Amino acid sequence: MKKLKTIKCADIAENSSALFETDTQQIALFNCEGKYFAIDDMCSHAEASLSEGEVYDCKVECPLHGAEFDLKTGEAVTLPATKSVNTYETEIIDGYIYVEMVTDAQD
Numbered sequence: 001m002k003k004l005k006t007i008k009c010a011d012i013a014e015n016s017s018a019l020f021e022t023d024t025q026q027i028a029l030f031n032c033e034g035k036y037f038a039i040d041d042m043c044s045h046a047e048a049s050l051s052e053g054e055v056y057d058c059k060v061e062c063p064l065h066g067a068e069f070d071l072k073t074g075e076a077v078t079l080p081a082t083k084s085v086n087t088y089e090t091e092i093i094d095g096y097i098y099v100e101m102v103t104d105a106q107d
């Protein structure tokens with residue numbers, strides 16, 4: 001596990017999102033009622049960026065076909081998506097959102 005420093009909490013307004021990219025991953029970050037969540041940015045249904053979706057009730061609605069994902073569990077709660085997306089633990093340190101990432105076995 002590796003803690004990845006991402007963006008400032010203040011850079012995500014309540015009920016909105018932001019994209020954070022590393023060399024290998026795209027993570028969608030969300031502020032839901034003052035709590036921060038991190039999930040895979042790519043929708044499990046097709047190629048759409050969940051960080052561009054609408055956020056409400058701690059869910060995000062995919063901007064392409066409208067499937068909703070629970071931000072806490074990553075579960076696809078409405079069709080057409082049926083598979084969950086990965087979720088990542090978040091922690092706030094000195095005003096920044098840190099995300100727990102699984103790293104390669106060699107790390």
Ligand code: FES
Binds near residue numbers: 063
């Ligand atoms: S690409 Fe997200 S619901 Fe189809």
